[in-house]
Amino acid sequence: MNKILLLEDDILLGETLVDLLEDDGYEVHHFPNGQDALDATFDKKFDLYILDINVPQIDGLTLLKELREAEDNTPAVYLTSHQEKDKLMQGFQNGCDDFIKKPFDNDELLVRISSILKRTMPAKKSECIDKLCHDEVHKRILYNNEELDLSKKEYQLLLLLMKHVNSTVPKELILDELWSIGEGGSDGALRVYINRIKQLLPDVNIQNIRAVGYKLVL
Numbered sequence: 001m002n003k004i005l006l007l008e009d010d011i012l013l014g015e016t017l018v019d020l021l022e023d024d025g026y027e028v029h030h031f032p033n034g035q036d037a038l039d040a041t042f043d044k045k046f047d048l049y050i051l052d053i054n055v056p057q058i059d060g061l062t063l064l065k066e067l068r069e070a071e072d073n074t075p076a077v078y079l080t081s082h083q084e085k086d087k088l089m090q091g092f093q094n095g096c097d098d099f100i101k102k103p104f105d106n107d108e109l110l111v112r113i114s115s116i117l118k119r120t121m122p123a124k125k126s127e128c129i130d131k132l133c134h135d136e137v138h139k140r141i142l143y144n145n146e147e148l149d150l151s152k153k154e155y156q157l158l159l160l161l162m163k164h165v166n167s168t169v170p171k172e173l174i175l176d177e178l179w180s181i182g183e184g185g186s187d188g189a190l191r192v193y194i195n196r197i198k199q200l201l202p203d204v205n206i207q208n209i210r211a212v213g214y215k216l217v218l
Contacts, residue, residue, distance in 0.1 A: 002047040002117055006030045007037045007063065008079070009055040017050070017079075024110050034058025041067060041074075045138050048117060049076040051096075053087065061090055068095040075120040077113065079104070129165050130218045132158075132204070148200055153178050157193050161206065161216035170213040 004021060008014040009032045018028045029044070031037040035057040040046075049067075051060035058066075064076050078091050081102040088099055097116050100109060126135045133142045141148050141158055150158065156178050160169060171190065178193075179185030194214060198206055205217040 001025065001027045003027045003029065003044065004048045004050060004113075005037060005040060005044075005046045007034060007049070007051045007055055007060055009033060009052060020106055020110070021113075026113075032056070034060065034063045038063055038066065041072060045140065046074055048113065049074055050079050050113075051076060053078060053080045053091075061087070061094055064091070064096060065094040075116050077116065079109075127162075129162055132162060132201075132218075134159060134162060143201060143204075150197075150200070151193075154193050154196055157190075158197050161214060165216050165218055168209045168213045168215045172213075174213065 002025075004026050006014060006017055006021070006028055008017060008030065011032065014030045014032065018030050021028045029040060029046070031040060033056040037049075037051075038058060049064070051064060053060040060078060060080070067074070067076075073095075076096045077098045077100060078096050079100050079102065080087075091099060097120065098112060100112060126133050128134075131144050133145075134140075135142060139155065141150060141155060141162075148158075157174065160174060160177055171187065174190060175185040178190075194206060194208070198204075207215045207217055209215055
């Protein structure tokens with residue numbers, strides 16, 4: 001299911017769009033101002049941004065410019081009543097993929113969104129080991145089709161264990177993979193991440209091979 005971030009300060013229109021998009025099979029997260037939308041991009045990975053321009057706190061043009069400067073290349077569509085040529089030019093210069101003008105036809109909106117997603121999204125590559133799946137495209141790990149809430153190092157650690165499933169991964173190898181020389185990884189820090197993963201996956205067997213390393217047993 002594709003995740004869409006919707007930035008729209010007109011609450012009634014926003015709710016209408018959420019219903020329309022969800023009925024078409026999308027997962028939609030609606031935000032009425034640019035700051036909340038920007039914050040959400042740090043917490044979640046989206047497949048498409050649908051952005052109004054004139055919204056509170058951070059306008060849609062500035063928001064997309066900041067995202068592109070942060071190397072966020074998620075496809076973006078402006079849904080706006082603006083007709084001015086300079087606004088359209090600025091939007092494309094800031095990295096948008098399309099403009100859809102209000103008022104819009106619902107069917108046209110859905111077709112154009114589908115077209116953008118098909119054009120911009122690579123084929124998803126995933127590798128599954130039992131109920132654990134690694135989504136290589138979005139750099140995430142799912143269990144029972146639910147995305148795990150992992151920090152960067154937790155993600156790297158679990159992926160390493162998955163790659164060596166049913167084999168012991170030496171602690172030295174894990175420390176080398178997760179920490180650079182200047183970061184100073186330790187056995188204690190590693191145990192913290194192992195325990196965190198065990199809490200997220202209580203039904204998965206991760207064994208501590210004393211004085212050697214850790215093993216994911218499936």
